[in-house]
Amino acid sequence: MIKQLSQRLLGPVTLALLALTFWLGLWVTPPDRIQGNLVRLLYIHPAIAWVGLYVSFGTSVIASCLYLWKRTRSTIMDRVAYCAMEVSAIFITLTLITGSIWGRPTWGVWWAWDARLTSTAILLVFALGYLALRRANDDPELRARRSAVFAIIAAINVPIDHFSVDWWHTLHQGATVFTQNGNFLVHGSMLWTLFLSLFAFTLLFFWLLRARYRLEVLRDQRYAASLDEALAQRRREGVH
Amino acid sequence: MPDTEDTFDLTPVAAPPTKRRGRWRTIGVLVVLALAVLALLSQGLLHSLNYFETIDQAMSSRAKLGTDTFRLEGVVRPHTIDRTSRGASFWMTGGDKKVFVDAHGSPPQLFQADIPVVVEGHFTSETSDTFIATQILVKHTASYIAAHPKRVKAPNGTVR
Amino acid sequence: MIRTALLVAGKDLRIERRSRVLLWQVLPFGVMALVLSGLALGPAHAGNSSAGPGLFYLVMLLVTLLMINRSQVIEGSSGTRTSVATLGLDPAGVFLGKALALAVELWITGVVVLAGAVLLLHTALVGSAEALPSVLVILAALAAAGTLYGALSGGGQGPATLLPVLSFPAFAPLLIAGERSYSDALHGGSLWQWWLISLVALVAYLGIGILLYGVLEES
Known part of the structure; x- marks a missing residue:
């Protein structure tokens, strides 16, 4: 009942x-x-980056780990990993686009080769590579296993991206919300709106993930149905 | 061929004990990986992945830098900005040191006194503190403070 | 694990020695790519460019892609994979072996291309010699990562276009580390930190491969 309500x-x-x-x-x-x-x-x-780099990428990596661990291996995990990575690819792209739009008037350039921007771009290529890998394999189990391994390797880049502004001098500003000493540098209503945006975009991620997951289930069902139909057709042809 | 069944032993055998060794190996590898990452972090490495040098850093390696092109970061000193026909010149401070920047090209929209900027260019000689810049980048900080409602608007329309 | 590794590495290197693909196809390709880099820079810059280290690693990256494909195709031919599986060889050992063989092949190519860079791009000889140890470590890391990605992209049976897409983001940090260490060596900078970084990258890829190669090979 509660589950149904929350879904609706x-x-x-x-x-x-x-x-x-x-x-x-x-x-x-x-x-x-x-x-x-x-x-x-x-x-x-920041909210888009939060969803793209941490929430959705993280979801995908955790689901991949759970898939590779034999006790929790299931098609559900594989589908979650795939759908979350697709959302992640879109949000990382949006992160780069909104970042550029912000960078041009403030820094004076659309793009700079600093550690934060470069590692984010590399993360995007990882996400796109994951999607390419999904498309290149037809065998569902092989595909699931390979893409899970790839997602875990790609995950190394996430902490590098996150801490890049602390480890190196970057043109990109340092941490705003997760500062090392816990002091917020944003004032009053700006801070609360920032938190609200993080929360709203996180919900958006779950909404998108759920919709994408359903689509994936439907696609699998249609594939299975078309296979059955093709088999039945072959049989009918055989009877004649 | 009735005999073949006797020669082949088809009774199931126990799986070789790979599981145990696998677990120790996993732990071992994870420990090594963690140590490797710690080694990397503890050294404060990868200096040359820095996007810019601070003024302190640049001054301490002054001889090595010479007149090479690099990026330098500092805070624009108030009341020193002089908008020239080619761009702008100003004094930039960092730590207790200061550098005179002569920048060519128009500075970005947010360029103003008292904010950190990154300039790309080179010193005029091995000992001078004059820096010829080809580009000014504004490095905005992570602090966001509401504009005071009673402050006047700047001529270009932004609220300062 | 180590015994299996040596066995597999020996097998791969023997195949390579007999087929002479390295000698007649890969080495000429590397040198040609270097010549093309020189042409791309133009006659005015080819001889005195600071791009030498970067171009060297770019060429080595392309060579690595070729070699990974080659290394996986060997495995795919006439049921090698099946026989390896039925022999019950330790997958971690197979991974280490293939990575070692690939590393040896890359080292040979790397030394030749490095010499080519000195000749064609006029990269300083002494600096290049100083950079050699870090070059070897980074090429070994490329070999480890490449073996992993070769298996990921379907081991010779998958589409050939997939491998670059998958591996380039992982190769990018190695390229950065390589370029910087080589440039530092040319300018007389300190090298020990690059040693450490490339070693960490090598250890990381070896560790991941030991843990996960089995997952990719099981069927």
Whole structure:
């Protein structure tokens, strides 16, 4: 009952929270002392990056590990890993795009070869490689195993990307929310809107993941059905 | 061929004990991997993956840098910005040291006093503190503070 | 595990020695790629460019791709994979063996291409010699990563276009480390940190391969 209700409410709640985020971000929060109205990207870019680099990529990697561990091996894990990685690829792309849009007016350039930007780009190529690997294999079990191994190797890049701003001098700013001493450097309503955006985009991820998962199940069913039909047709031909 | 059944022993045999060795090996490899990562982190390595040098770093390796092109970071000193026809010149501080920057090309929209910037270019000589820059990048910090509502608008429309 | 590794490495290297693919196809390819790099830079820059180290590693990356395909095709031919599986060889050993064989082949090619870089791109000889140890370590790391990715991309049976897509993001950090260490060697910088970094990368890929190669091979 509760599960059903939460499933039904996930979509509307996500949309409502996103709408609230945009309203707060575009109209209610004040412009920044230095950045002026450019600061409004703060309510989109970090949230998209959070979903793309950590939530969805992480979900995919955890599901891959669970698939490789014999006790929890199941088609469900494989599908979750695949669907989450697809969402991740889209969100990392959006991260790079929104980052560029922010970078041009603030830094003065669309792109810089600093550690954070480069490692994010490499992570995107990893995600795209994963999707290519999925398409290249027809045998479901082989595909699941290979892509799970690939996802785990790709996961090494996530901590590198996250800590790049601490380990090296980067043009990209340091940690905003997860600072080492726990001090937030964002003021008042800007901070709360930032948190809201992180939450709303996380919900968006789960919503997208659920929709994509259902699609994958349907696709598998259709494939199985078409196989049955083809077999039946062969049999009918044989009878004649 | 009735005899063949006797010659082949078809009774099931126990699987070789690979599981145990596999587990120890897994633990061993994971430990080595963790140590490798720690070794990397503890050394504070990969200096040359830095996008820029701070003024302190640049000054301490002044002789080695010479007139090579590199990126230098510092904070723009207030009341020193001089917008020239080619770009802008200003004093930049970092730690207790300062560098005079002569930048060619138009500075980015957010360029102003008291903010950290990264300039790309080179020193004019091995000993001078004048830096010829071909590009100014504004490195904004991770702090976001609301613009004071009573502050005046800058001529270009942004609120300072 | 070590015994299996030596066995497999010996097998791969013997096949390579008899087929002479390394000598007649891979080495000429490496040298040609280097010549093309020189042409791409243009006559004005080919002789005095600071791009030498980067181009060297780029060429070695392409060579590695060729060699990985080659190393996996050997495994795919006439039921080698099946016989390896039925012999019950330790997959970790097979991985180490194939990586070792690939590393030896890359070392041979690497030394030739390095000499080519000195001749064609006028990279300083002394600096190149100083960079050689780090080159060997990075090529070994490329071999370990490459063996893993070769198996991932379907071991010679998969589409040939898949391997570059999968492996380039993993090769990129090695390329960066290699280029920087070689450049530092040319400019007389300190090398020990690059040693450590490339060693860590090598150990990491060897570790992952030992753990996961079996998963890829089981069927």
